Amino acid sequence: MAALLLALSVPATFAAGSDGVSPSTTDAVTLYAGGTVIDGTGAAPRANQDILVRGERIVAVGPHGTLEGARAAGVHTVDLHGGYVIPGLIDSHVHMATPPNAKRAQAILRRNLYAGVTAVRDMADDLRSVGELAREARAGEIPAPDIYYAALMAGPDFFADPRVGAASYGVTPGHSPWMQEINDKTDLREAVTLARGTSATAIKVYADLPPELVKGITAEAHRQHIMVWAHSAVFPTRPADVIDAGVDVVSHACYLAYQLEPVMLKSYEDHTPFHDALLAPRGDDPVIAGLYKDMLKHGTILDATGSLFVRYDAERKAHPDRKPLRCTGPTTTRLVRQAWKAGVPVSTGTDNDGGVDQVWPSVYDEIFFLAHDVGMPPLEALHSATLVGAQAAGQAKDMGSIEAGKLANFAVLSADPLKDIGNLHSIRLTVKRGHEYPRADYKPVTREEMGHDDDD
Structure with a gap:
């Protein structure tokens, strides 16, 4: 009974996960298909790769069409053919x-x-x-x-x-x-x-x-x-x-x-x-x-x-x-x-x-x-x-490269940054912890938000 009372007294946020954070309310699976992956490790880019994401983490990375579970029911697919994927x-x-x-x-x-x-x-x-x-x-x-x-x-x-x-x-x-x-x-x-x-x-x-x-x-x-x-x-x-x-x-x-x-x-x-x-x-x-x-x-x-x-x-x-x-x-x-x-x-x-x-x-x-x-x-x-x-930042176990087990933190570019680093400007999508932020949705900062910059 004491253990039950203790469990009931702990907010769900802290009782739900071992890291003190509630798990994502969704375990949605998304397949980012066919992009060229520049994984952040310094390795050469890999063309026509799939990235399988469940919730906020990467489940697997591999050649297009080879990932187990990628064709299961309910998997949402985002077509990245012709795109370039870099870590966040x-x-x-x-x-x-x-x-x-x-x-x-x-x-x-x-x-x-x-x-x-x-x-x-x-x-x-x-x-x-x-x-x-x-x-x-x-x-x-x-x-x-x-x-x-x-x-x-x-x-x-x-x-x-x-x-x-x-x-x-x-x-x-x-x-x-x-x-x-x-x-x-x-x-x-x-x-x-x-x-x-x-x-x-x-x-x-x-x-x-x-x-x-x-x-x-x-x-x-x-x-x-x-x-x-x-x-x-x-x-x-x-x-x-x-x-x-x-x-x-x-x-x-x-x-x-x-x-x-x-x-x-x-x-x-x-x-x-x-x-x-x-x-x-x-x-x-x-x-x-x-x-x-x-x-x-x-x-x-x-x-x-x-x-x-x-x-x-x-x-x-x-x-x-x-x-x-x-x-x-x-x-x-x-x-x-x-x-x-x-x-x-x-x-x-x-x-x-x-x-x-x-x-x-x-x-x-x-x-x-x-x-x-x-x-x-x-x-x-x-x-x-x-x-x-x-x-x-002391966070390399969770981020910094596109690898299975790490957070789904990456950016999708329309042009190859290895040909011209200026192609970072071609970004079309950010994925952070599995959540998508399309560049088209970006609302530029305003003078009202930036405060004293009005006087610059």
Whole structure:
């Protein structure tokens, strides 16, 4: 009787599935028939393939007409002959809530989803807002990619940053579970436990921390089975020490260059640009090569955010009064190219949501940067935007490639992206967790939704 009462007292949402989420209300089976599959693993494309989907997962992938169960009664068939199927794209560096603006965030997420983006990695915001967006996206209440997010940790000096106040309104800066001030007296076990309580996927190690605290946070986070995402330089901690701490992902290829500076910047708040002349004049830089060797040893992923720096360079030509970023576009491109050639996995993070006039998601810019500026073949650029992105978010067991058992997250294109990566613009359908979002149904973001972009 006690067991029966307990079962009755548990909401159905939690009693229904082992992962705490109710199973889909439908086990509908759909056959996506005859498309050319680019599976995200880096393997060559396979023509005339079928993808069998039950509910939110892929049941099987194989040559057209060969899949068991594909002709059973009730199977809905979608003809993809002449089309190209890629895994859902992943933007590994977004900010959805600094400050929180749910209407704007939902508009940007909608633009992402209808262009083939099925997951994003939020890199520290007001997690009260981000958590709700993630829940709505996961439940299908809003058209949006799934969201995986980080709780931030930084040194005391960082918490004078006005962005912290905007993202922790109502709480003393540095004392919220999602944005914590860390010093040598902090109980790291408690700090990591508080961060985990936000349902974050990872801790983001941001700024103004010495090497011993970067290492300590990382060790404790991994002990508690939570990922660590970090800036590639945590000023005053050099890139080599960040990498050696064992973080899972480092963001901003530009910051890696500070390993060459004879005197490291003492704080994140010092925005002195990297001195380009410190790089080797030709070929690969040997110091940077050492960093990449260590990244390969540790299995560290590079969230490059390269298109941001290239675009800003172009904008400064029209607005020379703007202050430079930490790196020029050419330096950033060179660093990412060396990482790619060294075999370091590079994900497609943007750190930019685009304005109201941008038709396509910012992750397209990062993919085009990898293909056009860095020189990656389109097949490798798509691998970065899919499976590497899934690895960066800690979700590779469920997404990032088109394989049996994984979520039915993919995009259907009318033209071959391997002939021209610009053919991403030919998207006609996004499938996320087995639910279809035809491009023809997309409602462009509006100025009213985007708020302050009206003044741009």
